[in-house]
Amino acid sequence: GDGVTVPNLLHTTEPNFPKEAREQGVQGTVVLAIVIETDGKPSHIRLLSPLGFGFDEEAIAAVQQWRFRPARKDDKPV
Numbered sequence: 510g511d512g513v514t515v516p517n518l519l520h521t522t523e524p525n526f527p528k529e530a531r532e533q534g535v536q537g538t539v540v541l542a543i544v545i546e547t548d549g550k551p552s553h554i555r556l557l558s559p560l561g562f563g564f565d566e567e568a569i570a571a572v573q574q575w576r577f578r579p580a581r582k583d584d585k586p587v
Contacts, residue, residue, distance in 0.1 A: 516545040517578040524571035527563030539568040547586035
């Protein structure tokens with residue numbers, strides 16, 4: 510509301526499956542919190558739910574490559 514739109518995901522990159530995890534048969538979910546800047550790039554990436562086994566680093570590396578259409582307020586990126 511109030512003339513504000515949410516960011517839209519334009520491009521994703523899948524994280525690599527860590528060798529250590531594959532060798533041990535580990536799988537799971539990593540949860541991150543990110544801020545989308547006015548240029549559509551993610552920043553301030555925080556690890557909310559780590560998994561270990563190399564998954565956390567791979568997830569962060571992948572998300573750093575994602576691109577968004579930033580949120581807008583009154584038709585200006587915010």
